[in-house]
Amino acid sequence: MPGYGAEMSFRLAAYAVCIEHGLVLLARYVSPEGDSNWTLPGGRVEHGEDPFDAVIREVAEETGCDAVVERLLGVDSRVIPAAERRVPGPAPHQNVGIFYQVRITGGQLRPEPNGETAESVWTPIPDVAQLRRSSLVDIGLALAQTTPPTGHVAPVPVGGLVQH
Secondary structure (H helix, E strand, C coil), X not given: XXXXXXXXXXXXXXXEECEECCEEEEEEEECCCCCEEEECCEEECCCCCCHXXXXXXXXXXXXXXXXXXXXXXXXXXXXXXXXXXXXXCCCCEEEEEEEEEEEEEEECCCCCCXXXXXXXXXXXXXXXXXXXXXXXXXXXXXXXXXXXXXXXXXXXXXXCCEEC
């Protein structure tokens, strides 16, 4: 990518878009510094792990629920400038997110044990716009609602209630 050096950090992540009866399952992430925002259940794909398996593992870890993948929704790639990173760094960070439509099949919502997810809540989709949230939420909802054949939607502007 022109203008970016090899020092850029990179993360591959898998995210679950769980929608039932007009509600979307959101997870409240709390950083070590105590900042909080809403995001989709999901996270880093470990080395050697299939993203399909990672999203199911992440849902279980973060929410306490069992889930199945129903379909691949799409992929989002974003470069976060160094100054806008949650933990500021010397270089930009690229996050590539794979979004899956996921259905909860069992379990019970609970906080993540010894983790950064304080709670998971079924949230009415119209209420999402009023929440302090990750741009990943908007990307996931746009993919689920429009199911573009390319698996790609326009980037979501960051600012106000929408965070990186």
